[in-house]
Amino acid sequence: MSNVMASNVLAPAAPLPQAGAARTAEPQAPSRSVRWLHDLPVRSALVGAASIALFVLAWHVATTWKLDLYVRFMNVPTPADVLASAEAAWGSPTFGSHLLMSCRRIAYGFALAALVAIPLGLLMGRFRLLREMVFPVSEVLRPIPAIAWVPMSIMLWPTNEQSIVFITFLGSFFPILLNTLHGMATVDPVLVRAARCLGAREAAVFREVYLPATLPQIFTGLTVGMGVAWVSLIAAEMISGQFGIGYFTWEAYSLVQYPDIALGMIAIGVLGLASSWTIRLLGRLVMPWSPAR
Numbered sequence: 001m002s003n004v005m006a007s008n009v010l011a012p013a014a015p016l017p018q019a020g021a022a023r024t025a026e027p028q029a030p031s032r033s034v035r036w037l038h039d040l041p042v043r044s045a046l047v048g049a050a051s052i053a054l055f056v057l058a059w060h061v062a063t064t065w066k067l068d069l070y071v072r073f074m075n076v077p078t079p080a081d082v083l084a085s086a087e088a089a090w091g092s093p094t095f096g097s098h099l100l101m102s103c104r105r106i107a108y109g110f111a112l113a114a115l116v117a118i119p120l121g122l123l124m125g126r127f128r129l130l131r132e133m134v135f136p137v138s139e140v141l142r143p144i145p146a147i148a149w150v151p152m153s154i155m156l157w158p159t160n161e162q163s164i165v166f167i168t169f170l171g172s173f174f175p176i177l178l179n180t181l182h183g184m185a186t187v188d189p190v191l192v193r194a195a196r197c198l199g200a201r202e203a204a205v206f207r208e209v210y211l212p213a214t215l216p217q218i219f220t221g222l223t224v225g226m227g228v229a230w231v232s233l234i235a236a237e238m239i240s241g242q243f244g245i246g247y248f249t250w251e252a253y254s255l256v257q258y259p260d261i262a263l264g265m266i267a268i269g270v271l272g273l274a275s276s277w278t279i280r281l282l283g284r285l286v287m288p289w290s291p292a293r
Helices: 001-011 019-025 032-038 039-065 077-092 095-127 128-143 144-157 158-185 189-196 202-240 245-254 259-286
Strands: none
Touching: 001 245, 032 077, 032 189, 039 077, 077 095, 095 128, 095 245, 095 259, 128 158, 128 189, 128 202, 144 158, 144 202, 158 202, 189 202, 202 245
């Protein structure tokens, strides 16, 4: 046994790894120029422009060759036809009036939904009794689609314009309410107790704790609500409207003007994109601490 112990003591130690080898095994950080190019804001715009260009190219190929691969492109207008229709539409004041009418309805309905849903969601998240009273009713009304509300809204409101704004209001109300309520549920109770220990009253707790912690969820609800508001508005304009971009698109289908149908759809997409982008920009201004910045 002593021989074994002596051999273990006299055995040479394992060679230590060299510092150079350890450094070569570590992944090298990208250079400053590569990081700058990766974080460049223009990069996202270029990638987005390239994706849109590829989409238009695929659209051009499918409509020019009249592809019929179960999905038929025989009657779909080409990008050139839609461009010619857009040039004619911009030369007429009718198309501009349709756009302005839809934007005005969206502004009214969405603003009313935000003014009602955000305070209601905050109060529902703070007071359990109010949540237990309002939440079941909202969950029953929320799955009803906008098209189903058209006959009821015509009976409820004296004018056609008010009924369309009401449908737009309903489309954006429920996403804003639910996201605000979810944001209130995620507020850290330690922050609330700390504010009360420092002498903050209920209004100050709402202003300094609940509202800043809930703002990310509120702006998520605003973004989602804006998209649903456009869907609801177009459905209402197609059924009961006499003006608006939805009515313009449905009238083009009734008159078999296929380029105008595509033009109306593109206008709806661009307006929806601009609305959502405006809300995201406002969120970055209101929440400079947000990591999404």
